[in-house]
Amino acid sequence: MNLDFDLQRFRRLLELSSEQVLSLYGSLGERKVTHASSPQLIADRFSGPLPAEGREPEELLARDIPFIFGHSTLNISPRFFAYVMSGGSQVGILAELLGAALNVNHAKWHLASAAAEIERAVIRWLSEFIGYRADAGGALVSGGSEANLYCLRVARDEKAPGVREDGCRSARPLTLYASTETHSCITKSVEMLGIGSRHLRKVPVDSRFRVDVRKLEEHITQDLKAGLQPFCIIGNAGTVNSGAVDDLDTLADVASRYGLWFHVDGAYGAAAAAVDPTSEMFRGLERADSVALDPHKWLQVPFEAGCALVRDWASIRRSFSYAAPYLRAKSDSAEKWDWMGHTFQLSRGFRALKVWMQFQVYGSRKLKAVIEENVSLMRRLGAEIDRAHDFERMAPVPLSIVCFRYVPAHGPSLTDDELDRLNDRLLEECERRGEFFLTGTKLNGRTALRACLINHRTTEAETLGLLAHLRTLGEELTGAPGPERGAVSRSGSAR
Ligand SMILES: Cc1ncc(COP(=O)(O)O)c(C=O)c1O
Structure with a gap:
């Protein structure tokens, strides 16, 4: 039993898949990095029985793929600073398709x-x-x-x-x-x-x-x-x-x-x-x-x-x-x-194809330029934190990870335990809102906000925007009347 579609239909399915990809990438600027849906909603969506009869792929592409795209944390977003995850590349998307087509x-x-x-x-x-x-x-x-x-x-x-x-x-x-x-x-x-x-x-x-x-x-x-x-x-x-x-x-x-x-x-x-x-x-x-x-x-x-x-x-x-x-x-x-x-x-x-195409298309020079730019942006972020009255850097910045914490500039000074709790809440709130995403860690037993950048799409606007966003959240959580308080755009400039 041959499972292939005829070529005309296959072409149409490739086009529909491409449209989904283009719509995802075309809306990256507006999309939240995380999504706030309940775990139950996602689990329910995928709790169906093993399908005995198949569905039309057109319908699946139109209905399920947008749901999957919309309920995934977008490490492809330039506002993603969590863990150690890059945004991938468009050449990689092509390579995955071509490699799967050959299926060697x-x-x-x-x-x-x-x-x-x-x-x-x-x-x-x-x-x-x-x-x-x-x-x-x-x-x-x-x-x-x-x-x-x-x-x-x-x-x-x-x-x-x-x-x-x-x-x-x-x-x-x-x-x-x-x-x-x-x-x-x-x-x-x-x-x-x-x-x-x-x-x-x-x-x-x-x-x-x-x-x-x-x-x-x-x-x-x-x-x-x-x-x-x-x-x-x-x-x-x-x-x-x-x-x-x-x-x-x-x-x-x-x-x-x-x-x-x-x-x-x-x-x-x-x-x-x-x-x-x-x-x-x-x-x-x-x-x-x-x-x-x-x-x-x-x-x-x-x-x-x-x-x-x-x-x-x-x-x-x-x-x-x-x-x-x-x-x-x-x-x-x-x-x-x-x-x-x-x-x-x-x-x-054929995992090698996407690595090979990456080097072939971008060349080592561009890939190095991405690394240099990421390092320079995160050193800039580190310097901004050092200058700020309400953030404290908690580790050197040798590469592209900045560890720091929010220390309110207003009100009574907080103990380390209170700062841990506040920064944990800040991380939770940041993830819940989804404008930016970063994760935390423990350094010398203390909670640190940890921003890691290995993404070619991120610019200075998002990097400084992250700090402005965290400041706004910190001020909201502590009820502090900060001068920077107010709606902050994703690029970091006050609106
Ligand atoms: C230093 C280091 N080693 C190993 C790993 C594990 O790599 P992977 O997640 O690709 O399995 C990571 C992941 O972040 C890492 O940062």
Whole structure:
């Protein structure tokens, strides 16, 4: 039973889909970033039974897609400052369509030779972009979490090869080291690899949220004395909380002194190694044994696109290369690159196309310009906060994350606990209204408003508009008669 529509109808459906996309992008300026619908409303909308008979796709496109678009938080909006999420790109939209149309699986070269070679090219370009090794191995994966897991798997296998067959219990307990600011996916990875999160040593940070290298070394020597097997140091190239970049060069020294694998989590920040104002911070990145980075973050590629880079291809193959007899082909040969021997996946979609098209169309120069502009805008925001009488910055701004809090300029001064509660309410209110969206975090145990910008659509107007908006909300919540009080437009100018 052929499921295809005739070509004329398919063309019409493509046109209708394009119209939905154009209407979404055409109304981005007016749309709220978040939506205030009740969870029940959304759940009810999708609680229907499995459809036995299909519906007309025209009707689905007209009725359901606008509902889905209208009930999604819009990280594509220039007023989105939450988490670490980019706005994607129009080239990415095209690439997703074209890749899905071809629907290849390039687990094996002979199934999709162009896709297989494109992924190799993309690995080379990504490595070059961040100033890592020209001959690095790697693979595209779903995102930063999987990239970290992938790299740590290779690290474990290289440093404790017996574990692959005999399991972790057969070896001395493996230990690894990362700062307290390290992303939670590292803990998840360590648990998935059977190492046990108790063996992930969380090393304290300094006043700039960078790992304290002296304490790190103390942990390593204690573990060695206790008969454990330290095997890996993880450096942060842009922490998720504040964008802190560890002293990667010194971490590489420590790793080499103790014969440990040196992994860098650059899921968010590594792309900033490519641009002048920030590149110096990443000295030592090139000495890493592996790096996780995320094209779906600062390179503006649509979800999902993560990348694991590993110093050499051979170590990747040692971890991932298994070939069941049915997967061998007569035409296999050394120059035909089989991706299945370099990743956990067997079926692999054409994720590389959107990364490749992104570089082809925008070129590395424009993509770098986006990063530079984001960094400069957030440093500007940091400077505005420093100048303001009613906001307080809570961390340095090394990359494009600003952590701060609202401290009312009027009325009695508030305790830290009261400020935590006020800023939590501010975050809630901001999300409820949906004009802008930012999230919070805890720094030194205190609530921080956390604005992160990795979006090519955001300009100075939205960046300063965010601060003006938060000020208005803060004044409303505290009942303060601020001079800036009043309706504030989305671009930040008082109306
Ligand atoms: C530093 C860091 N590492 C890892 C991750 C996880 O990446 P992903 O969400 O792509 O799985 C993030 C996500 O924000 C991150 O900021």
